[in-house]
Amino acid sequence: MTHFKTVALEHASRLLNHGPTVLVTSADGARRNVMAAAWSMPVEFTPPRIAIVIDKQTFTRELMTASGMFGICIPGVAAVDLTFAVGSSSGRTVDKFARYGIVAASGPVLGVPVIETGCAAWLECRLIREPHTEEAYDTCFGEVVAAAADTRIFENGHWNVDESNGDLHTIHHLGAGKFVRASGMLSAAPL
Numbered sequence: 001m002t003h004f005k006t007v008a009l010e011h012a013s014r015l016l017n018h019g020p021t022v023l024v025t026s027a028d029g030a031r032r033n034v035m036a037a038a039w040s041m042p043v044e045f046t047p048p049r050i051a052i053v054i055d056k057q058t059f060t061r062e063l064m065t066a067s068g069m070f071g072i073c074i075p076g077v078a079a080v081d082l083t084f085a086v087g088s089s090s091g092r093t094v095d096k097f098a099r100y101g102i103v104a105a106s107g108p109v110l111g112v113p114v115i116e117t118g119c120a121a122w123l124e125c126r127l128i129r130e131p132h133t134e135e136a137y138d139t140c141f142g143e144v145v146a147a148a149a150d151t152r153i154f155e156n157g158h159w160n161v162d163e164s165n166g167d168l169h170t171i172h173h174l175g176a177g178k179f180v181r182a183s184g185m186l187s188a189a190p191l
């Protein structure tokens with residue numbers, strides 16, 4: 001049974017606000033792929049836009065440039081091994097979906113692969129072509145056209161991180177395969 005529910009686009013930026021390491025999915029015709037990315041962020045609330053650094057040598061970049069779309073899936077602690085694995089091999093030489101038994105659905109607007117198992121949320125993005133930033137900085141921009149999240153950890157536009165949903169706590173790459181999880185929530189009090 002899926003716990004995923006549509007996230008209103010006005011709340012999509014909150015899924016990336018805290019800088020989780022993500023899985024970037026891509027597809028072009030019969031070709032599809034997934035890689036890890038630590039460098040992404042929201043850049044606009046409405047319409048929701050995001051930026052992500054995707055090296056031009058990657059198979060992901062080739063597919064997203066060809067198709068004009070990509071997906072961002074936000075892995076939880078349960079998917080930490082998978083995240084490191086798909087960030088350590090290229091889809092040019094291996095079908096990572098087959099090798100790691102990844103089940104993907106098709107996003108509702110663009111049909112980009114989206115992964116729910118082990119993930120807290122996903123966003124479907126249309127690539128906004130910016131040839132200069134893509135070429136000079138490997139920085140790609142996307143408009144979020146659909147988003148969904150596991151209601152056990154994100155509902156009504158808010159994260160609810162607690163001890164009951166530890167497998168879905170987001171992961172943050174420190175480098176060399178070491179991650180920290182986002183676990184303890186803090187609320188700022190007025191000063």
Ligand SMILES: Cc1cc2nc3c(=O)[nH]c(=O)nc-3n(C[C@H](O)[C@H](O)[C@H](O)COP(=O)(O)O)c2cc1C
Nearest residue numbers: 035036037038039054055058059060087089090091
């Ligand atoms: C945790 C982690 C984070 C990464 N972050 C990025 C990133 O932000 N941008 C990037 O271009 N590559 C990043 N990489 C490297 C890519 O995931 C890696 O080059 C991958 O093999 C590319 O796969 P592909 O050729 O199938 O697209 C990261 C790797 C790991 C393990």
